[in-house]
Amino acid sequence: MTVASAFEFELPQELNATHPPERRGVRRDHVRMMTLNKETGNVKHKRFNELPDCLLPGDLVILNNSRTLPAILRASLKRNEMILSAMIEVRLARRIDDARWEALIVAGSSKLGDILEFSPELNAVVTNENSDTPLKTILFSQKGFELLNIIYSLGEPVRYEYIDEPWDLDYYQTVFASQPGSVKMPSAGRAFSWELLFKLQQKGIQLDYIQLHTGLSYLLDDKYVHSPEDNYEEYSVSAMTMDRIQQTKATGGRVIAVGTTVVRALESAAKTGVLSGWTNLYIHREFSLKLVDGIITGFHEPKASHLDMLTAFVKEDTLFSAYHQALEQKYFWHEFGDMNLIL
Missing domain, CATH: 2.40.10.240 (QueA-like)
Known part of the structure; x- marks a missing residue:
């Protein structure tokens, strides 16, 4: 299937986040956050610790509890x-x-x-x-x-060419990770702290967890075209979590996925009716999302298949306009970078 977006942009080298926020003097939950209203295209610039102000009581935030291996x-x-x-x-x-x-x-x-x-x-x-x-x-x-x-x-954690130093594995873990299996950090959850999770619950925002173990997507050789459909990943969604999703939607709440991994797991379960197994689901602009209403994610590099997934949430023109604002505002990219809420 060839649905990949033609959208390309130049990512300046200085916007690659080479250091964990903590090593830049920033708390993990105080990285910047760009919010994008998927209906109006309105963009706002905030800090990630302001997330509770962007959500409503009754909303359900779902995180990936997979723990990163030193692969x-x-x-x-x-x-x-x-x-x-x-x-x-x-x-x-x-x-x-x-x-x-x-x-x-x-x-x-x-x-x-x-x-x-x-x-x-x-x-x-x-x-x-x-x-x-x-x-x-x-x-x-x-x-x-x-x-x-x-x-x-x-072992040691997988790191890419924009990372200058071999940071310890702890920097590649989310605070709530509990099930070892990912060869790359499910990075959208990195910005959460225990304090922020508690504040979300205080406001009446629900939290739940699924599991998807990320695979190795870059094979160090450009002659091997590794499409999303070649990338099989193991996922698990509990029946209790699925019931909670249905209840949330039935009562008017919104389901917000923390990361593309959560979207892939939930939509795979919805599409196949299988709550655990292997998925190579490719989500793109023609894909009709069945469960997920919004996403918390990082900023994705040019031509990345993750950008295709985001166009299932918001029109391409709207997304790309927001990304140009992110470039102008000098948001940081990649796993140690800033965050984007699309809702």
């Missing part, structure tokens, strides 16, 4: 008991089950049966490869929580 690991590559490469980078892409992952083996030409040695207590064997993608399936020698504990002890 970059280092390993020795062995074949037939011989070490071919002493130290290569392995990027976890998505979990298949308790012991198997799809992974990007960055350096070296790995083959079926090759062994990756991460530490004396952890190795993995390459069990599958696909010529259509650089991702390989690897089977770890540990599984479940034991595997996750070792990954947390050995």
Whole structure:
């Protein structure tokens, strides 16, 4: 399916947020927030801690409780008991089950049966490869929580070229993250603090949680076109949460998703009737949203599929006009950047 928007813009390098807000002297819940009225196109410029003033009692805010993994690991590559490469980078892409992952083996030409040695207590064997993608399936020698504990002890978070320093994993976590599994932070939730969550509840604004584990979307090689429909991610929505959504809408409340991951999970469940599983749902301007009324998100780079999703909420011209204002107002982009409320 080709529905991607033709909208392009120049993102000045100085608007890439290279440091977490806390390292810039700003509380995580005091980053800037641009609000966009999806009906009128009206734009206002606020701070994120003013979010309770933008919502109404009875509204339902849904967050993604997936916890970020340090998904970059280092390993020795062995074949037939011989070490071919002493130290290569392995990027976890998505979990298949308790012991198997799809992974990007960055350096070296790995083959079926090759062994990756991460530490004396952890190795993995390459069990599958696909010529259509650089991702390989690897089977770890540990599984479940034991595997996750070792990954947390050995790995480092995925960071992109605009990030200058290897920030600690804590900077890549939301305060409410509880279920390990994302290889990239579900970053729209980063700006929330416990204090802000409490203030929302004090005002009568409901909170609930779903789970979607983000996958590795950038494969370090531009010859591999990785479309949203190629990106399968694991999600889970409880029946209780779905009931709460229906009750909220029935009583005139609005459902506000915190991030594109929440939109993808909820709309996948609505479209298929399946509350947990894998989704490759691509949401774009022709997609009719069934559950979500508004979104809290960061600012997305030119040509990103996340921009396509936003056009399901608001007309392209309205969105792009607001984005030009964000550029003029020098909002920060990416996971350590500022926020955008579309409602």
